[in-house]
Amino acid sequence: MIRIGQGYDVHRLVEDRDLWICGVKVPHTHGLLGHSDADVAIHALCDALLGALALGDIGKHFPDSDPQYKGIDSKVLLAHVMRLVEENGYRLGNCDITICAEAPKFRSYIDTMRHTLADTMGVSVDTVSVKATTTEKLGFTGRKEGISAMAVCLLTNN
Numbered sequence: 814m815i816r817i818g819q820g821y822d823v824h825r826l827v828e829d830r831d832l833w834i835c836g837v838k839v840p841h842t843h844g845l846l847g848h849s850d851a852d853v854a855i856h857a858l859c860d861a862l863l864g865a866l867a868l869g870d871i872g873k874h875f876p877d878s879d880p881q882y883k884g885i886d887s888k889v890l891l892a893h894v895m896r897l898v899e900e901n902g903y904r905l906g907n908c909d910i911t912i913c914a915e916a917p918k919f920r921s922y923i924d925t926m927r928h929t930l931a932d933t934m935g936v937s938v939d940t941v942s943v944k945a946t947t948t949e950k951l952g953f954t955g956r957k958e959g960i961s962a963m964a965v966c967l968l969t970n971n
């Protein structure tokens with residue numbers, strides 16, 4: 814059996830917040846606003862993994878009304894989601910993330926992001942893809958009002 818999942822998330826860019834993307838702190842003038850560390854890419858990945866097994870979404874498992882998740886490192890959430898995947902008898906085939914942001918440039922961080930995600934999930938780095946794109950100054954990402962991320966994953970039970 815193989816199962817496919819997809820996830821999508823958006824967070825608003827604000828001053829006076831650190832920018833965490835794929836578990837890596839990226840130097841920037843702005844950071845993402847959220848109840849957790851607002852790591853938009855990990856949130857999209859978590860939703861893809863949960864979606865593949867029809868286990869609901871990140872808001873169901875980690876409600877933002879729950880104070881225990883305030884400011885939490887999203888890698889903790891991702892590790893928890895991977896445990897659920899394993900408990901359900903599946904393992905990661907591969908995952909692929911796209912970050913949509915006008916700034917900053919993520920190119921020099923991509924490999925660190927891939928290794929960070931792979932380490933957090935306990936998988937081989939060659940199963941983890943991270944890409945970044947601008948939206949050509951169009952829309953909310955183009956106006957630097959926020960960053961969005963999409964993720965897909967394939968899970969296999971053999």
Ligand code: MG
Pocket residue numbers: 822823824847851852853856
């Ligand atoms: Mg989120």
